[in-house]
Amino acid sequence: MGYIMDLRKVVGSRPLIMAGSCVLVFNQDRELLLQRRTDTNDWGTIGGSLELGESLEEAAARELYEEAGLIAKSFKFITVLSGKDMYFRYPHGDEVYNVMAVFEAKEIEGIPKVNDDESYELKYFSLDEPVEDLNSFTEYYLRRAGYITKW
Template sequence: MGYIMDLRAIVGSRPLIMPGACVLIFNENRELLLQRRTDTNDWGTIGGSLELGESLEEAAARELFEEAGLTAKSFKFITVLSGKDMYYKYPHGDEIYNVMAIYEAQEIEGNPKVNDEESHELKFFTLSEPIVNLNPFTEHYLRKAGYITEW
């Protein structure tokens, strides 16, 4: 079990502050890779929470490989988002306040593939038009980071 699961065993579904990293992966057409998540059944970005002793960049690299089978030569830091706007309640009741470092993966190696139990599928999307069934939290931070400006 990971750090957050260990905490959940103690505190239940009460709100936690969850630091983590989100990785944006763009193809040559500037389409964004999203995963249809198994926990919410909607489309979200690759990413997750920190494990003990892990840096944000290490978390980004780990999540990129775990969730999409990809590696990156480097990560371009975009921004950190936090505060009341970063609150999220999962369908099963767990509550979190995310502190999310957003990175763009650079010089990606490999072909995207579902690589763990957190995804149903992976797919590239254009950000110029609305994405059906986009996780509202994901939409929020893509807007805050400037990737979505109109819809």
């Protein structure tokens, strides 16, 4: 998050518009890979903000490798989310309005492993039942994209 951290030095905690990508990774049983995040201590999808000059797909691929040690041969575009429902205030006070491209990773290579300091653990979850401590954004995208319909 070099670019965002550089902006924060100038604007402090005031709201920023932050563009980024999140990646949905499913195993053979259609369980979703989530990370327990170090910044919010809840479960969320893999993803993050764009760096300068980076495409949304490049950000998805970079975040997938950085956060889970995985490589996808391709990505299926699911949706873009933005607006007031994508507002978030981090526990340390930084505020953002996210513009988030949601992708599903296809043909995954590697075994999921914590690969940076942004997560405590990685785990696959069934979407047939609610996930305890699921962050609100992840639930929002999964509902909007039709992955969660039962709960």
